[in-house]
Amino acid sequence: MDFEWSDDQRAFADQLRAFLAANLPENWEELAGHGPASAEITELSKRFCAALAREGLLFPHWPVEYGGQGLGPWEQQILAEEMWVAGEPRGGQYMNVNWIGPTLLKYGSEEQRAKYLPPITEGRALWCQGFSEPDAGSDLASLRTRATRDGDVYRVNGQKIWTSYAGLADTCFLLTRTSDDRKRGITILLVPMDTPGITVRQIPSLIGEGDIHEVFFDDVVVPVEARLGEEGQAWEIIAYSLRNERLGIPRFRLARAALDRAVAMLKERRAFAREAVRTEAARCAAACEAARIASYAIVQKRVDGLPIGGESSSARYATVMAERTVADFVVEYVPEALADASPYLKMHHQRGIVAGIAAGAAEIQLNIIASEVLELPREPR
Amino acid sequence: MDLSLSDDQRQILEAIDGLSKPFASVPLHDTSFALSSDALDAELGEGGFLDVMAMEELGPVTAALVVERLARLPFAVEAGASALVRPLLDPELPRPVCLVEEGPMQQPVRFLRPGTTVVVVSDDVRSFTAEAEHVAGLGSEVLFAYPMARLIGLPPTMRTHEVDAGTVRMHWRIALAAEAAGLLAAALASTVTYVSERKQFGRPLATFQALRHRLAEAQVLTNGCYWLALKAAGTLDPGDAALAALHAQDAAKRVTYDFHQFLGGMGMTLEHPLHLWTYRLKALTAELGGRGEQALAAAEAHWS
Ligand SMILES: Cc1cc2nc3c(=O)[nH]c(=O)nc-3n(C[C@H](O)[C@H](O)[C@H](O)COP(=O)(O)OP(=O)(O)OC[C@H]3O[C@@H](n4cnc5c(N)ncnc54)[C@H](O)[C@@H]3O)c2cc1C
Numbered sequence: 001m002d003f004e005w006s007d008d009q010r011a012f013a014d015q016l017r018a019f020l021a022a023n024l025p026e027n028w029e030e031l032a033g034h035g036p037a038s039a040e041i042t043e044l045s046k047r048f049c050a051a052l053a054r055e056g057l058l059f060p061h062w063p064v065e066y067g068g069q070g071l072g073p074w075e076q077q078i079l080a081e082e083m084w085v086a087g088e089p090r091g092g093q094y095m096n097v098n099w100i101g102p103t104l105l106k107y108g109s110e111e112q113r114a115k116y117l118p119p120i121t122e123g124r125a126l127w128c129q130g131f132s133e134p135d136a137g138s139d140l141a142s143l144r145t146r147a148t149r150d151g152d153v154y155r156v157n158g159q160k161i162w163t164s165y166a167g168l169a170d171t172c173f174l175l176t177r178t179s180d181d182r183k184r185g186i187t188i189l190l191v192p193m194d195t196p197g198i199t200v201r202q203i204p205s206l207i208g209e210g211d212i213h214e215v216f217f218d219d220v221v222v223p224v225e226a227r228l229g230e231e232g233q234a235w236e237i238i239a240y241s242l243r244n245e246r247l248g249i250p251r252f253r254l255a256r257a258a259l260d261r262a263v264a265m266l267k268e269r270r271a272f273a274r275e276a277v278r279t280e281a282a283r284c285a286a287a288c289e290a291a292r293i294a295s296y297a298i299v300q301k302r303v304d305g306l307p308i309g310g311e312s313s314s315a316r317y318a319t320v321m322a323e324r325t326v327a328d329f330v331v332e333y334v335p336e337a338l339a340d341a342s343p344y345l346k347m348h349h350q351r352g353i354v355a356g357i358a359a360g361a362a363e364i365q366l367n368i369i370a371s372e373v374l375e376l377p378r379e380p381r
Numbered sequence: 382m383d384l385s386l387s388d389d390q391r392q393i394l395e396a397i398d399g400l401s402k403p404f405a406s407v408p409l410h411d412t413s414f415a416l417s418s419d420a421l422d423a424e425l426g427e428g429g430f431l432d433v434m435a436m437e438e439l440g441p442v443t444a445a446l447v448v449e450r451l452a453r454l455p456f457a458v459e460a461g462a463s464a465l466v467r468p469l470l471d472p473e474l475p476r477p478v479c480l481v482e483e484g485p486m487q488q489p490v491r492f493l494r495p496g497t498t499v500v501v502v503s504d505d506v507r508s509f510t511a512e513a514e515h516v517a518g519l520g521s522e523v524l525f526a527y528p529m530a531r532l533i534g535l536p537p538t539m540r541t542h543e544v545d546a547g548t549v550r551m552h553w554r555i556a557l558a559a560e561a562a563g564l565l566a567a568a569l570a571s572t573v574t575y576v577s578e579r580k581q582f583g584r585p586l587a588t589f590q591a592l593r594h595r596l597a598e599a600q601v602l603t604n605g606c607y608w609l610a611l612k613a614a615g616t617l618d619p620g621d622a623a624l625a626a627l628h629a630q631d632a633a634k635r636v637t638y639d640f641h642q643f644l645g646g647m648g649m650t651l652e653h654p655l656h657l658w659t660y661r662l663k664a665l666t667a668e669l670g671g672r673g674e675q676a677l678a679a680a681e682a683h684w685s
Pocket of ligand 1: 129131133136212357
C-alpha cells in the first residue's frame, strides 16, 4: 500500500492549481458564493471551461479516440478534487464531462453526437438533469412525466423539480415515462430548453440563487430523433452514466480546506489555544480523513477493475458526516465566517447542506449499506 | 496512491485465518468474561506473524493488518504492542509486551502478569520484566474482556531504549487503532448475525429500519477506523496516527451500547460472545489518556 501521491500525480495536481490560479478572477471567492448554478458562475464557467479545453484539462479522462487522454481513476479523482476545493468554477459543466458526454459517446446516435459533443468539449454547453419530480425523489422510478408517441414526435407533459441549472441550461437530459413498467417504462429525451411549452420557475434556496428550479412541460413536442437509446432503456443507460459518479462530489476536500481556514482564523484571534476548540477541530479532521480514504478505497477498486457495490455508499455517508462536522465547527467557533469574514467558509457552509440530500439522500445510502455491505435481510416492501 | 493488498499481505492474512481457525469460535456456555489462549499466542509468536514490521517488503502496514485481523478473534492476543512497538525497541523483547504511560500507578494494564515485558513511556522509554511484586490481580469482578492486572510498582532500575518517546507513542496509537478496527468489525459482524436470525413480529429484527440504519452507521465508522489505521501505518505521520486513534476511540463509544441493545436480553449474557469485543473496545478507550488526548495530539500535529 502507498498512501502518497506519485510524482506524476503531484505534478498533475500542481498543473491544475497553476491553471486555476492563472484563470480565476481576483474576486473569485466572492463570486463562488453565488452558487454553482448562478448566472455569475455560469457566465464565468464558459470562459473557464473553454480555457480548460484549450489546455487539454476539460475532459482528459475521456478515451483517446474521443479527444481525451485516457487518464486513470486517480487522476480523475485529482481533477474532481482540485476543481471542487477551488469552488467548482466549471459550474454545471462538470456534469457534461463526467457523465453526459461519456453517455452520449456510448448511446448517442451519430446525429446526437455531432450536435451535442462539440459544445461540451469546447466548454460552452450547459445541461440540466431532469430526473426528480414532486412525487419521485428517492423513489425515482415512480416518475410520471409522460412522453406520448404521436407519429414522429413525443408529446411531453408533466413536471420536474429541484432541477439545477435549468434557468440557464440549453439542453435537458430528461427522464420520461413511456409505459407503465416501473423501470423499463422510462425513456430518455434530449430536449432543448427553448422548446415551446417548457416553463422554468426558480426556487429560492439556501445554496445561492439560481440553483434549483421547477420545470413544467406542457404538451412539449420533441422529435423522436431526440430520444437517447431505445424506448424503456433509460434505467440501463443512467446506471451506466452514473456508475463512475457513485462516489459523488469529493466534498471531504473542501470540508478539510474549510476546516484549515477556520483554524487559521481562530489562531489569528488567539482562540485556538483552548482545548475544547482544538479537540473539536481534531474530530473534524478525523471525519474528513476517514471520508477521504474510504473514498480512495473505492477509487482503488476502479483502478483494479473490481465491481463497486454498496461500499461506495459507505464512503458517501462518511463524506456527509465530514461536511456536517466541519460546518458545525465553523458555526460554533467562527460564526463571523457566515457573515462577511470569509466568503470561502460561507460557500462551504452553503454547499455542505446539500451533501445529505442530492444525488441519493443519506438515508438511502444507509439502506444500501445495510442491504449490500452488511447483507441484512431486506426490508418488507 | 495504492490501497490494494499485496500478494504477501494476502497470504499472511490467509495464514492467520488458517491457524486461528480453532480459535475463531467461542466454546459455547464456556465464555468467561475474558478469553485468551496460550496456545494461540505461542503459535502466532512462532509463526513470526508479529515480526512482520521489521521486514522490508512487509512493514508497518502489514503489522497493522495482522493486528486488525487478530483482534477479530474472540480470544484476546497481545499483538498490537508486539507487532508495532516492540520492533522499535528490541525485536527480542519477550512477549507479551505491555505498554504503560508513566504516571499514576494502579491502572489496569492489558496482558500484565509476572514475566511480561513492561514498557514505560514518558519523556524516555524504558522497560523491565514484571515480577510478582510489581503486579496485583484485579479480583474476580473485572469489567474488561482482556486479561488485565494492575501495575503497582516499578523496579529501581530499568533498561533504557534509544528511541524517541514520540515515535513510540505514535506506533502505540497505530496499534490501538488497528486493534480497535478489528474489534469493531467483529462486534458488528456478531450483531449483524444475531439480528438477521432473531425474529420478532414475524420478521427478522434486521428488517426494521431503526436497527438497519444504526448498524449501517456503525459500518461506516468501522470502515473509517480500518482505513485510518492502515494509512497511519503507511505514512508513519504523528498527525495520522493521532487521528486514527481518536476516530477509533470515538467509534468505540458510539457503537458499543447499540450492539448490546440490539441483542436484547441476549446482549446481557456471557453465553453470547459479543461482550468479548465490546468490553475490549471499552478498555481501549482508556488507553493513551483517552479521546481528548488523541484529539490534542492530532491538533498539535496538524496545526501547530
Ligand atoms: C441542491 C440540490 C440540487 C439538485 N439537483 C437536481 C437536479 O439537477 N436534477 C434532479 O433531477 N434532481 C436534483 N435534486 C434532487 C435530488 O436528487 C433529490 O432531492 C433527492 O433524490 C431526494 O429526493 P426528495 O428531495 O424528493 O426527498 P425524499 O425522497 O422525499 O426524501 C426525504 C427524506 O426521506 C428519506 N427517505 C426517503 N426514502 C426513504 C427510505 N426508503 N428509507 C428511509 N428514508 C427515506 C430521505 O433520505 C430524506 O431524508 C437536487 C437536490 C438538491 C438538494
